[in-house]
Amino acid sequence: MSTKPSAHPSANQGVNLLELKGVHTHIGAYHILHGVDLAVPRGQLTMLLGRNGAGKTTTLRTIMGLWQASQGSLHFDGRDISKMHTPHIAGLDIAYVPENMGIFSDLSVKENMLLAARKASRVAQIDEQRLQWIFGLFPAVQKFWNHPAGKLSGGQKQMLAVSRAIVEPRKLLIIDEPSKGLAPVMINNMIDAFAQLKASGVTILLVEQNINFAKRLGDTVAVMDDGRVVHAGSMAELAEDEALQRSLLGLAL
Structure with missing residues (x-):
């Protein structure tokens, strides 16, 4: 089956479509993100992994402007979006699917x-x-x-x-735990769909707890712990290194 191109060509053809540098986020009295550095390469699928409470969803919500970064910078397609409001960020052709799906x-x-x-x-x-x-x-x-x-x-x-x-x-698709609560057959369908989306040229950032999902789809990976990115690199390399998996995630893929 042929796929319809999903991403617009960009005048700013940097390697990374999205970059976070030293991002801190406070929610009320709580300091949730402690200097997040994250790069999402253009045209690839980046997995954001980590234990519950590591700060993954807060990172996504900060990217979308639902919570404002208190420090650091966020750049999308070469443009500073750190102080932009959510409707303007969405207007840059970024789509966000929250964990509650929002339908x-x-x-x-x-x-x-x-x-x-x-x-x-x-x-x-x-x-x-x-x-x-x-x-x-x-x-x-x-x-x-x-x-x-x-x-x-x-x-x-x-x-x-x-x-x-x-x-x-869309230039960027951000999705929070797309496989959560799904039956295995549905997860396989979702993996196939994301593979086609990726092949169509759209850049994807996924938060995921299903390790098989991450292993089959991810090009690059960032692992969070305690509000920071503690590891970033190739998904394939992490998938092959059980000692690193246990160190970062407390489990093996």
Whole structure:
């Protein structure tokens, strides 16, 4: 199956599409991120791993401007986004799928997709070629097109959430734990879909707890602990080094 290109060509063709340098984030009285350095190479899939509470979700929310960095810098495609607000960051063609998926349960699958398509006021205005491409990635989205989103299974809701994120071309796709709570067959479907997304040219940053998911998809990896990135490098190298895995994650892949 052919994939439709998902990323726009950029005038700023640096190696890294997204860079965080020395990022600190406070939430109320709590100091959550303690100088995060993170690089997301253009056109690759970067896994963000770490134990629960390591700061992974806070990092994603800081990138999206949902929480403001109190120190450090965030650059996307060569542009400083450190002080930008969430709608402006999303407007740079960054899509974020939070852990709770963010779909509207009372609306149909079709209505959820239409809401995400900023350039369309009715379904007929959504790029038909792109919609068919999404249906190929996630057949359940087409099958349940007119059904209430709240009636979908967990895996189908996750597929809808990702479909909403890619209904328009994006430069960067940020997803928090896409395999959480999914049955193995659904996880395999999701892995296949992300592999196709990556092949289409979109840059992806994934937080994931499923190690098999990370091992099969990741190009590069960053491991967080206590609000910092404590390891960064090749996913393949980490997957082959059991001692390093146990040291960083307390387990072997």
